[in-house]
Amino acid sequence: VSTWSAVPAGPPDPILGVSEAFKADKDPRKINLGVGAYRDEQGKPYILPSVKMAEELVRASNPDKEYLPITGLPEFTKNAALLAYGAESNPIKQGSVAVTQSISGTGALRIGGAFLARHYPHSKAIYLPTPTWGNHIPLFQDSGLEVRSYKYFNKETVGLDFEGLKADLKAADEQSIVLLHACAHNPTGIDPTPEQWREISDIVKEKKLFPFFDMAYQGFASGSTTRDAFAVRHFVSEGHQIALAQSFAKNMGLYGERVGAFSLTTANPEEKARVDSQLKIVIRPMYSNPPIHGARIANAILSSIELYAQWETEVKGMADRIISMREKLYNTLQKDLSTPGEWGHIKSQIGMFSFTGLTPPQTKVLAEKAHVYMTSNGRISMAGLNSGNIEYFAQSVDAAVR
Numbered sequence: 001v002s003t004w005s006a007v008p009a010g011p012p013d014p015i016l017g018v019s020e021a022f023k024a025d026k027d028p029r030k031i032n033l034g035v036g037a038y039r040d041e042q043g044k045p046y047i048l049p050s051v052k053m054a055e056e057l058v059r060a061s062n063p064d065k066e067y068l069p070i071t072g073l074p075e076f077t078k079n080a081a082l083l084a085y086g087a088e089s090n091p092i093k094q095g096s097v098a099v100t101q102s103i104s105g106t107g108a109l110r111i112g113g114a115f116l117a118r119h120y121p122h123s124k125a126i127y128l129p130t131p132t133w134g135n136h137i138p139l140f141q142d143s144g145l146e147v148r149s150y151k152y153f154n155k156e157t158v159g160l161d162f163e164g165l166k167a168d169l170k171a172a173d174e175q176s177i178v179l180l181h182a183c184a185h186n187p188t189g190i191d192p193t194p195e196q197w198r199e200i201s202d203i204v205k206e207k208k209l210f211p212f213f214d215m216a217y218q219g220f221a222s223g224s225t226t227r228d229a230f231a232v233r234h235f236v237s238e239g240h241q242i243a244l245a246q247s248f249a250k251n252m253g254l255y256g257e258r259v260g261a262f263s264l265t266t267a268n269p270e271e272k273a274r275v276d277s278q279l280k281i282v283i284r285p286m287y288s289n290p291p292i293h294g295a296r297i298a299n300a301i302l303s304s305i306e307l308y309a310q311w312e313t314e315v316k317g318m319a320d321r322i323i324s325m326r327e328k329l330y331n332t333l334q335k336d337l338s339t340p341g342e343w344g345h346i347k348s349q350i351g352m353f354s355f356t357g358l359t360p361p362q363t364k365v366l367a368e369k370a371h372v373y374m375t376s377n378g379r380i381s382m383a384g385l386n387s388g389n390i391e392y393f394a395q396s397v398d399a400a401v402r
C-alpha cells in the first residue's frame with residue numbers, strides 16, 4: 001500500500017481554477033477576468049518599457065550569479081523602503097527601518113507572520129477584513145497566528161461598512177494585530193477615504209493594536225505612488241510602529257520574478273540591528289536567501305532618476321487604462337443598456353479589481369453561456385477588459401442579470 005494512500009484530494013485554488021476553465025474553453029469570444037494580472041489594450045501581458053530598459057542595464061553590467069545576503073540586495077531594500085515610507089519619514093531619516101527582501105508580497109506577509117508569531121510580545125491574534133485576499137487566511141494560520149475578522153464590506157451599498165469596521169476594531173482584544181490593505185483593497189476595490197484612515201489610526205492607537213499593512217498595489221490604484229502610500233505614511237507620522245509587506249508584482253509587472261520587501265519600523269538603529277538579526281533567523285531556514293534577478297531590475301529603476309520618472313509614467317498609464325475601462329463599463333451598463341441595478345460602484349472602486357455584485361449563480365451562467373470567467377464572488381479583474389471585449393462583456397452581464 002502506498003505511503004500516501006490516505007492523503008485526501010484538496011479543493012482546487014479558487015482563482016487558478018478559473019484560469020484552467022478559461023484555458024479549456026475554445027470559444028473565440030472567451031474572456032478571463034479571474035486572475036489579477038495586468039493586460040494591455042490587446043489583452044496581452046505587458047512588460048513595462050522601463051523594466052525592459054532596466055533589464056538591459058543589468059545585462060550590460062554583466063553581473064555574476066552569487067548568492068545574495070539572507071535579507072537580499074541591500075540597495076534594493078533601501079530603495080523599496082524609501083518608496084513606501086517617503087524620504088521625509090522619521091524612521092527613514094533615523095535609519096530605524098528593519099527591511100528584508102522577500103519572495104514578492106506573499107513572501108513578505110509570510111515572513112511578517114512568522115516574525116510576529118515568534119517575537120510580538122502581546123496577543124497572537126490577527127484581525128483580517130471581511131472579505132480579504134483569499135490567501136491571507138491560510139497564510140497567517142500557517143504562520144502560527146490566530147486569524148480573526150473585522151467587518152469591511154457593506155452588501156447593501158456595495159461600499160465600505162465603516163461603522164461595522166470601527167465597531168469591530170473597538171471591540172477587538174487590546175494589543176492584537178490588525179491587517180490593513182494599504183490601497184486598492186482586494187477583492188472589493190473599496191478603500192477608506194483619508195479622513196476615514198485618520199479615524200482608523202486613532203482607534204488603532206486607542207486599542208494599542210499593531211498595524212500590519214499589505215501594500216501590493218502602490219501606484220497601481222490611483223496612478224500615484226505617493227497618493228497610494230497615504231495610509232502607511234499617515235500611520236507612521238502618527239507615531240505607530242508598523243509592519244509592511246510590499247510587492248513589485250503589479251506596479252512593475254514583475255509577477256513571476258517574485259520581487260518584494262518586508263519591513264518593520266523600530267525605535268532606533270540599535271533596536272533595528274537586533275530586529276534585523278532575528279529576521280535573518282526567521283528567513284534562513286525558510287529559503288536561505290532570495291532570488292537576485294528581479295531585485296536587480298527593480299533596483300535599476302528605483303535608483304535612476306530617469307528610469308524612475310519613466311516608470312511612474314508607465315504605472316500611471318496602467319492605472320489610467322483601468323480607470324477608463326471602469327468609465328466605459330459603467331456607461332454601457334447604466335446608460336446604454338439600462339441594465340437592472342445600480343452600477344456606480346464600478347466607477348468609484350479603485351485598483352485592479354471590481355466587486356460587481358454579481359451572484360455565484362450569475363457568474364456560473366456567465367461562464368457557461370457567455371464564456372466569461374471570474375471568481376464566483378463576482379470579482380472581476382478590470383485589467384482583463386479592453387475596447388475589443390468590453391461591449392460583449394457588458395451585454396453578457398446584462399443578459400445574466402435580467
Ligand code: PMP
Pocket residue numbers: 036103104105106107133181186214216247248249255260
Ligand atoms: N496581497 C494582496 C492583497 C494581493 O492582492 C496580492 C496579489 N494578488 C498579494 C498580496 C501578493 O502577491 P505577490 O505575492 O504576487 O506579490
